Amino acid sequence: MSEPRVRPDPAFALLDLYETALPEVYGYLHARCGDRGVAEELTSETFLGAVSACRNPGAPPVSTPWLIGVARHKLIDHWRRREREERGLRVVHESEAGSVDPWDAELDALLAREVLESLGAHHRAALTLRYLDGLPVPEVARLLGRTVHATEALLVRARSAFRAAYREKEVRDD
Known part of the structure; x- marks a missing residue:
């Protein structure tokens, strides 16, 4: 009888990459949003989202460019949320x-x-x-x-x- 194979958790690869990728992901976000607090929050969301995403079947290998792509999506989501808020405030204002x-x-x-x-x-x-x-x-x-x-x-x-x-x-x- 063969032993069951356990697939290693891809999040461990993310953990290994964390220290080198963190400044690049943060720098990417900060350069685009210009707000330290927002960049920190989006960086956190990026790594949390990456943990979930890398566990999906068929996910690409964990790398810094992949994390930058995740960060880009988080930034776009942030801009959309912000636009919805501003649009709602404009409607009320007008x-x-x-x-x-x-x-x-x-x-x-x-x-x-x-x-x-x-x-x-x-x-x-x-x-x-x-x-x-x-x-x-x-x-x-x-x-x-x-x-x-x-x-x-x-x-x-x-x-x-x-x-x-x-x-x-x-x-x-x-």
Whole structure:
């Protein structure tokens, strides 16, 4: 009887490459996004994504150029997320003041982003999914692992927190 063969985990090859590839991946991302924090976050996402991707059947051999390709995809995903956020903020900003409720009032896009980033993660996630990504409440609930009613309540609290923080920031900046 033959012994079962165990396929080595390709993630070990990634681990061996990590120290030499890390500066190149980070440098690639930093040169393109110009923000140290974003480049660090995307570098982390690149290596986490690479671990999953290299384990897929038929994945190419782990190499620095392959990691740069993964980083490129992570950067594109980041730009798409950012564009969706900005597009949503522009839509709110360009809405006619007379035909919208107070929540949809004209917002300064940069101030709104700053306020959104200052909120707790649960409020930020709910507002982003609902208003920037335009998802219906049931889909937001599914993504957040909540019931629809709990998500509706969360959105009410999140909108209230956003309004209060926005007004406070607006007053402080004036």
